[in-house]
Amino acid sequence: MNLAIPYHLENFIGGNFIGPLSGAFLDNVNPATAEVYGQIPNSNKKDIDVAVHAAQKAFVEWSITSNEKRFFILNKIADLIDKNLETLALAETNDNGKPLWLSKEVDIKRASANFRFFATAIMQFASESHAMEDKAINYTLRQPIGIVGCISPWNLPLYLFTWKIAPALAAGNCVIAKPSEVTPVTAFLLAKICKEAGLPDGVLNIVHGDGQNCGEAIVQHPAIKAISFTGSTKAGGSIASIAAPMFKKLSLELGGKNPIIIFNDCDWPKMLQETIRSSFGNQGQICLCGSRILIEKAAYENFKTYFVDITKKLTVGDPLDEKSKQGAIVSKAHFEKIMKCIAIAKQEGGKILCGGNAIKLEGRCTNGYFIEPTIIEGLDQQCKTNQEEIFGPVITIQSFETEEEALQLANATQYGLAATIWTQDISKANRMAAKVESGIVWVNCWLVRDLRTPFGGIKNSGIGREGGWEALRFFTEAKNVCIQF
């Protein structure tokens, strides 16, 4: 298998690697150096039509392929991802700007884990039966939907792309998948791996392009019956407005403005270590990152001193350097957005406790997009900085006096994705967990993930849940069969 990355990437349709029909390409930029290092197809409706045709042809066989065979192929894909971890991790880092150690430790390992998890899950997936005493029996058939669309963002490129594709394929669907145009390379390499693993032609079609031309064409296509989307709340709303009147099944994993709630009685060393990760991990570009830290008043000054001190020591540097804790921001556009958010925070009266500036590195990364990890205090909950998603290495700190006030602050945004609670008081932790408005709550930890658990947000953070049986249920249609005795 040749995992060399060509200058011009190609779509993967019907088992073939082909360029976009329009001949249109987009620049692919390495954010750590600002170099254009490749071109990616900017596919449109015509390419999606061809991909849907290939998927329809493949669905006839794939939908009745045994679970054992699907298990075997998906497991093989997982093995090949593991075997090529170094190549995939380097590609992810060059595309996204995240530190290479993070791509190796988290992103690529999770991509193979996704395939392995759903390969096994489909072997255990079962449906219900409902007996009506001596009258009749009902059983539920769980059948693949048909052709489904999977659209993913740039922050955890292969990790989130495979998180959607693996359950869709395991359940017997054929897939039209679009990675983010900002980070397309590992999805291109995945196509090569799937071919090598023996996935039949047309079962997975990977089409590259931007949201407007390519993403919307997937959402609008009448033969694509379900859309699994992860990305911004804005794009999610636009997708829902097209897909809902067409009665498509929809799973939307959207933005967040997650609170980290810290009580004075917590385990301080662990809390500080994990709060650094939840604030600045992946340059703060994880939907689950905590961007609003709420601290009990009695702990506020101590927290501030320790947290600022540790944050100042985080090394921002070349993502290929093992010593870099923080890498580059994903793109020029996103870098500018984050810098604008910092300027707005200052205008709103925020005090920058550390960071707040762009960084100019020396050497190969001198033109790259780097920002200092930034901590801001002195802003109220209603200001723009504490209401709108920044999605970068920027957090605010606020204090509270009572549990009620902590909850009020935590719940005072349009979002509801994830929350973290730090306390050694088990009753308080449970009370808070029940009342905080979010789809995911971590107590005394952050980003501890069990792939069987329901994953997703409430309010403007999305609809539907991914993970475990939830994902397999999403990617199948339930049909009740009733038999009278």
Ligand code: NAD
């Ligand atoms: P984005 O919404 O701009 O793009 C996401 C994907 O959707 C890309 O592939 C893009 O090309 C495509 N797209 C954009 N507009 C589209 C449209 N109108 N129709 C169809 N497709 C369209 O998001 P992004 O900037 O790539 O990612 C960052 C966002 O993703 C943040 O808001 C973050 O919170 C969110 N996110 C959420 C989760 C979660 O699980 N809830 C996980 C990761 C990221």
